[in-house]
Amino acid sequence: MQANHPIGIFDSGYGGLTILRQIRSMLPDYDYIYLGDNARAPYGSRSFETIYEYTLEAVKWFFKQGCPLVILACNTASAKALRTIQQKDLPGLAPDNRVLGIVRPTSEVIGDMSEGGNIGILATQGTVESESYLLEIEKFFPEVSVFQQACPIWVPLVEYGEQDNPGTDYFVRKYIDLLLKKEPRIDTVLLACTHYPLLLEKIKEYMPVDIQVITQGQIVADSLADYLLRHSELTERITREGQMDFYTTERATTFNRQAERFFGTEVGATQVHKL
Known part of the structure; x- marks a missing residue:
C-alpha cells in the first residue's frame, strides 16, 4: 500500500484554514495535512526565539508524517522563523524537502x-x-x-x-x-x-x-500552483488522493467547533499531545 505524502499546512491557530481553503479549491487532487498549534496560540506577541522554536517543532512533525512540502500559512511564523529554518535547519533535517511561507x-x-x-x-x-x-x-x-x-x-x-x-x-x-x-x-x-x-x-x-x-488566500494558492509546476521533482513526491487530515495541539472538540468558521465546512481533527 502506498504511503501518504501530503502537503503540510501550518498555522499557530485557525487562520491557516483560510489559506488551505483556497489552496484546496485550486488544487483539489493533492493530499493535505493541517496542523494548528492552538495550545500555544497566538504567536503574534511572542519573541523571535520562541516562534522559531515552535515553528521548527511543527516542521519536524510534518516531516515525520511524510510531508515533502510544508507551507507556513502564518505570517508571523513566515516572518520570524522561515528564513532560519530554510538556511540553517533544512539542509540537515531533510535537504530534499521544502518549507515555504506566505510573506x-x-x-x-x-x-x-x-x-x-x-x-x-x-x-x-x-x-x-x-x-x-x-x-x-x-x-x-x-x-x-x-x-x-x-x-x-x-x-x-x-x-x-x-x-x-x-x-x-x-x-x-x-x-x-x-x-x-x-x-x-x-x-x-x-x-x-x-x-x-x-x-x-x-x-x-x-x-x-x-x-x-x-x-492572501488566493495569492498564496496561485503562487503554490505555479511553484508546483516549476518543481516537478517535488510535485512527483506528493500523493494525490484528495485526502485531508486535520490536527491540533489543543482539544479536538474545541478545534472542530471553531474551525468551521475559517474553513467553511465541518472538520474532524485529531489532537497532537506533543510535537
Missing part, C-alpha cells in the same frame, strides 16, 4: 495592486516588528511606500469568536484610523494575518470606500 508570494504581487504606490499593512505585532514586508516589497517594488500597523487585539477576538460582537467595532476602527494617520494616501491595504479575513466585513465598514482591501 514572499504576497510581496511579489502586492505592488501591482496599488495605483498610487502607497500600501498599508495590517498585521500582528510580530510580523510588524520583523519588517519582513518592508524588506520583501522593496525588493520587488522599490518605488512603493509601505506603512505598517500592528493590531494586537484582532487575533484573540477572532480566536474567541467575537468578530461579530459590536464591541469588536472599536478595535477594528482604532487600528484602521492609526494606519491611515501614517499616510492618508494609502490606496491598498493588505490583511497580513490569516485570521483577519474573518473580520473583513467589519474592516470594509470602517475603511474608506476608495481603498481596496486584499486578503
